[in-house]
Amino acid sequence: MSIRIKLGVSIVTLALASAAFAQTPAAKPTRIRGDIVSLSGDTLTVHRRSGDTVKIAVKSDTPVTALKNIKLQDIKPGSFVGTAATTGTDGKLTATEVLVFPEAARGTGEGHYAWDLGPQSSMTNANVDQVVQGTSGRDLKLSYKGGSNAVTVPENVPVVTFAPATHDDLKPGKKVFVVASPAGSDFAAQRIVVEKDGVAPPM
Known part of the structure; x- marks a missing residue:
């Protein structure tokens, strides 16, 4: 396989994987968060945070990726990010995690919508227009098709971007974030986004 083809495959895989952070409500995905129990053949068994254990069919071409930590300072004007956040009583957004998308995935899931990480949780996938140093972190001024908002990113919030992974990384004990569709029971x-090199999916 040529270097050009390999690069193309990597870009496509990252673009597909980035959708894990960018499903709109219309898509109505099932987001499964938990620890891998086993991968047997094409069946991934995951013990969910909610306490139950589920079985997930995994095809040979199901995209699998990992994450790597980057610095808050790596977020610059012009970056395209996805950030989960909570809304305070004052109406302001505070980030609980930030994903910096690779350039190949710019525009994925663009918008602001409800998320399922807890009460008052939202996801914003948007362009960073401005970065301002605040008293409790950095304030990101974000814009997306149809709107804009601002989110404060505290210094201790995970900031990540995508890293390569394969089905071989789906090992017992690793944390996963799986976007799945119902298949019978x-x-x-x-x-799938899987923990690798000590970096667990924060979403």
Whole structure:
């Protein structure tokens, strides 16, 4: 396989995987968060945070990716990010994690919508217009099709970007974030983000 083809495959894989952070409400995905129990053949068994254990069908071409930590200072004007956040009583957004998308995935899931990490949780996938140093972190001024908002990113919040991974990384004990669709009484994976090198999916 040529270097050009390999690069193309990597870009496509990252673009597909980035959708794990960018499903709009219309898509109505099932987001599964938990620890891998086993991968047997094409069945991934995951013990969810909610306490139950589910089985997920995984095809040979199901995209699998990992994450790597980057610095808050790496977020610059012009970056395209996805940030989960909570809304305070004052109406202001405070980030609970930030993903910096690779350039190939710019525009993925663009917008602001409800997320499922807890009460008052939201996801904003948007362009960074301005970065301002605040008293409790950095304030990101974000814009997306149809709107804009601002989010404060505290210094201790995970800031990540995508890193390569394969199905071989789906090992017992590793934390995963799986976007899946119902398949009978079980699920079918659309894409998987897996813990690697000590970096667990923060979303």
